Amino acid sequence: MPPQNDPAMSVGSQSPPTTRIANGDEVVIITHEDVDRAHDRVRVSAARAQRGFLSHARLLWLLVGPGVLVMLGENDGPSMLSYAATGAKFGVGFFIPFVALTFCMAIVVQEMTVRLGAATHRGHAELIFDRFGPFWGWFSMIDLAIGNFLTLITEFIAIRAGMGFFGVRPWVAILIAFVILYAALMSHRYWTWERITLAAAVFNLVFIPVALMTHPNWHSVGHALITWQPLPGFNKDTLLIVLADIGATVTPWMLFFQQSATVDKGMTRKDIHFGRFDTALGAALATAAAVATILATAPLFAHQMTADNFQAAEFAQALQPLIGRFGASLFALGMVEAGIVAAITISTSSAYAFGEVTHKPHSLNLPMGEGKSFYAVLSLCAMAAAAIVLIPGLPLVYVVLVVNVVAVLAMPPALVFLFMLVNDKEVMGDLVNPLWANIVSTGVVFLLTGAGVLFGVSIVAPNIFAALGGK
Amino acid sequence: MVKKEHAPVLISSSDQSLVLSSLEHDQLARAKRHFIPRRHLKGPELLVLWSLRIYLLFMMAVVGYQVWVAVR
Numbered sequence: 260m261p262p263q264n265d266p267a268m269s270v271g272s273q274s275p276p277t278t279r280i281a282n283g284d285e286v287v288i289i290t291h292e293d294v295d296r297a298h299d300r301v302r303v304s305a306a307r308a309q310r311g312f313l314s315h316a317r318l319l320w321l322l323v324g325p326g327v328l329v330m331l332g333e334n335d336g337p338s339m340l341s342y343a344a345t346g347a348k349f350g351v352g353f354f355i356p357f358v359a360l361t362f363c364m365a366i367v368v369q370e371m372t373v374r375l376g377a378a379t380h381r382g383h384a385e386l387i388f389d390r391f392g393p394f395w396g397w398f399s400m401i402d403l404a405i406g407n408f409l410t411l412i413t414e415f416i417a418i419r420a421g422m423g424f425f426g427v428r429p430w431v432a433i434l435i436a437f438v439i440l441y442a443a444l445m446s447h448r449y450w451t452w453e454r455i456t457l458a459a460a461v462f463n464l465v466f467i468p469v470a471l472m473t474h475p476n477w478h479s480v481g482h483a484l485i486t487w488q489p490l491p492g493f494n495k496d497t498l499l500i501v502l503a504d505i506g507a508t509v510t511p512w513m514l515f516f517q518q519s520a521t522v523d524k525g526m527t528r529k530d531i532h533f534g535r536f537d538t539a540l541g542a543a544l545a546t547a548a549a550v551a552t553i554l555a556t557a558p559l560f561a562h563q564m565t566a567d568n569f570q571a572a573e574f575a576q577a578l579q580p581l582i583g584r585f586g587a588s589l590f591a592l593g594m595v596e597a598g599i600v601a602a603i604t605i606s607t608s609s610a611y612a613f614g615e616v617t618h619k620p621h622s623l624n625l626p627m628g629e630g631k632s633f634y635a636v637l638s639l640c641a642m643a644a645a646a647i648v649l650i651p652g653l654p655l656v657y658v659v660l661v662v663n664v665v666a667v668l669a670m671p672p673a674l675v676f677l678f679m680l681v682n683d684k685e686v687m688g689d690l691v692n693p694l695w696a697n698i699v700s701t702g703v704v705f706l707l708t709g710a711g712v713l714f715g716v717s718i719v720a721p722n723i724f725a726a727l728g729g730k
Numbered sequence: 731m732v733k734k735e736h737a738p739v740l741i742s743s744s745d746q747s748l749v750l751s752s753l754e755h756d757q758l759a760r761a762k763r764h765f766i767p768r769r770h771l772k773g774p775e776l777l778v779l780w781s782l783r784i785y786l787l788f789m790m791a792v793v794g795y796q797v798w799v800a801v802r
Contacts, residue, residue, distance in 0.1 A: 293757075296753060296757065297748045297752045297753050386766065390766055390768065398783060525753065675778055675779065714789075719792060
């Protein structure tokens with residue numbers, strides 16, 4: 260017997276899709292994508308049926324993925340460069356606990372996408388289009404498409420710059436990135452794609468040994484974590500870094516990606532606890548890597564070295580006298596990894612969203628023949644962004660900071676759609692947002708909007724900050 | 731108008747029963763072709779959505795201005 264859906268949920272309570280065959284019988288329409296997903300679910304059911312620590316650990320292994328990927332994927336080229344710029348400009352202080360706080364915000368927001376995906380088995384773009392209509396749907400898609408494309412450009416800049424540290428030519432660096440991207444895709448299995456990308460994403464933790472090589476002052480780190488001090492000066496540069504660091508942890512593509520990946524993985528209501536753990540685990544790993552990056556470049560602040568014109572490779576070069584060639588190489592490799600993993604996840608999020616709004620097949624379980632449009636959108640996004648990066652003379656640091664700022668500005672409208680969906684009883688049934696989550700998430704919207712407004716004021720009327728005691 | 735459909739992929743009967751026993755109905759790829767019913771947006775919701783849309787457009791203009799100043 261097929262598993263029954265929860266009667267509390269109207270969206271998921273439909274009967275299976277059927278078609279009438281020549282002899283008049285009704286048969287259920289099943290695709291290759293369904294078969295692959297079913298194989299994954301059988302392993303989950305088998306692990307769930309057994310008792311004991313090992314079975315529980317196996318279940319966890321089978322169900323982690325979208326959360327870790329989205330969080331480590333968001334520790335991308337521009338994000339790591341923002342953290343590096345933060346450490347080099349402000350050293351150890353306010354920004355260490357601030358970055359940890361932004362990841363807590365990310366957990367609250369991303370958990371909602373797990374519930375939405377598991378409850379409806381629909382992607383985020385699809386739900387916005389169907390529920391609120393194409394007018395608002397297209398606004399949301401345009402925000403996503405512009406944000407994703409700009410971010411993808413910066414991922415390839417990070418890859419190019421990181422490999423540049425080793426003397427690799429830009430076109431070779433881009434080629435290597437594409438080889439890895441297609442190696443993950445060629446399996447045409449969500450599970451294999453997820454494991455390959457996870458293996459690459461874990462390399463994000465390479466910033467931790469780099470930080471240890473700089474011999475951080477742990478007393479200062481502890482003091483900063485508890486007191487949030489020393490505080491940075493209140494000026495335009497600080498605001499830009501604040502926005503860039505927020506944009507390094509919460510961005511619209513994350514909402515679309517994690518919900519679509521949750522659906523593609525086949526997660527159901529029973530798996531939501533594991534989805535939450537997956538998200539929190541990803542956030543913890545990403546926080547560790549982000550804080551490590553700030554600590555790694557903090558010595559540049561102590562040595563009064565300006566970071567205004569540093570690119571990814573130049574941060575590594577600047578650190579070389581302090582941590583040696585090996586440490587600097589790890590830093591550069593970390594930048595390459597950050598760019599590659601994000602290029603994979605962001606281009607996949609664009610392809611998912613395109614398939615969802617056009618109602619064309621959209622799954623990493625699709626064979627190439629059945630998912631032509633899905634793989635074409637994924638490849639075209641990545642190729643166009645990579646081509647732009649091969650143009651010489653792009654001002655990297657400024658571009659990446661602006662990209663993160665754009666991500667923060669686009670986040671409040673995306674969050675409002677998310678809240679409306681996750682509070683929609685007809686869609687979510689008994690999984691609607693609890694009150695505390697609504698309060699926290701409303702606070703996140705106000706914080707993001709407020710930060711955006713302050714940034715706007717700092718640009719339009721910079722003298723206001725001087726009048727308030729800043730520079 | 732008749733819509734062109736791809737030829738159905740041959741799925742073995744064992745795979746069919748595997749799918750039906752392990753996936754929920756609405757997890758099937760073809761089930762996603764059904765639209766979810768549209769929701770009527772209320773006044774306050776429209777106000778919030780339009781306010782944020784205007785905010786975003788204004789802020790993008792500010793970012794554009796900042797980039798223009800930086801380039802100059």
